[in-house]
Amino acid sequence: MAATRREFLGAAGGGAALLSAAGALRAFPLGLPPGLQLWSVRENLKRDEEGTLRQVAKIGYRDLEHYQMPRRPGEFRKRCEGAGLKLVSSHFDMPMEEFGSAKTIDGAREMGLEYMVVVFPTMRSLKGVDIERMDFHKVSAMYEKISLDDYKWNAEQLNALGERVKKAGMQLGYHNHAIDLKPLAGGARGLDTLIHGTDPNLVVFEMDCGHVIHAGQDPIAYLRKYPTRIRMIHVKDLMAGYSISTTLDTEDKDTDAEIGAGVIDWKRLFQAARAAEVKHWFVEHEGKMAHSPMESIAISFKYLQQM
Secondary structure (H helix, E strand, O other): OOOOHHHHHHHHHOHHHHOOOHHHHHHOOOOOOOEEEHHHHHHHHHHOHHHHHHHHHHHOOOEEEEOOOOOOHHHHHHHHHHOOOEEEEEEEOOOHHHHOOHHHHHHHHHHOOOEEEEOOOOOHHHOOOOHHHOOHHHHHHHHOOOOHHHHHHHHHHHHHHHHHHHHOOOEEEEEOOHHHHOEOHHHOEHHHHHHHHOOOOOEEEEEEHHHHHHOOOOHHHHHHHOOOOEEEEEEOEEOOOOOOOOOOOHHHOOEEEOOOOOOOOHHHHHHHHHHOOOOEEEEOOOOEOOOOHHHHHHHHHHHHHOO
16 A cells, blocks of 8 residues: 655654664664665755755664765764764775775775775776766776676775775775676676685675666575675665666666565565675665655665564
């Protein structure tokens, strides 16, 4: 039965009160409340940063993951803390050389992060190049040629970055996209190559469930295969009828679903996550959605709260 917008937002808004009780925490699938990847509300943040953070907290979210380095990392952290939110992790979409710079690492420490996350593989031929400044179609065509050797090289770079991040008191992570599930030479896949090629003490993985299914793979199987390496997950789903794709524009091809309205069997997935060593989980809505950003994250929160 469909609920009204007011019912969804009103019920989700009561999440803050529920979270104050230990019993409410245990009610969530992993025994801890879901976090939110702020990419889900990026346009809201641009219009009203403080107001958006307060709304996110009112819904019931407590942990956050950013999608970039804020212009003033320390100030953004204070705004989050003022709203009762904690920055746990952040993505850094930049060349690995810049990622490992003192400026970036110092900024991450100002944010109070536990995790610094690499979000994209680098082709060896593009070392040091900021692909964000290149034409997307040109980059997309180039990445169709990403190779097993590129991923082995990425694993080496991640190990080196992991050492720097660990010395700064944080943990390096890698977040997969659909392209990381693309079949390579000999049937290998980039994500598996990175997991096998990196030091478990230096690099952990953040599995994006939506990107995994979009690539035609099974996130539950990955949790069972790598229970000690996947420490964070992005809780993301797709509407039925989505296409199988491993290209760079995969996330733009279909419609994302609020949690519980898509194709993933979340009960089975959370069972696998509980058996693994998942420490944090973040709701993320990335592509087209049926509702507004705030409505969508409230709907997802309520579903997870009632599981």
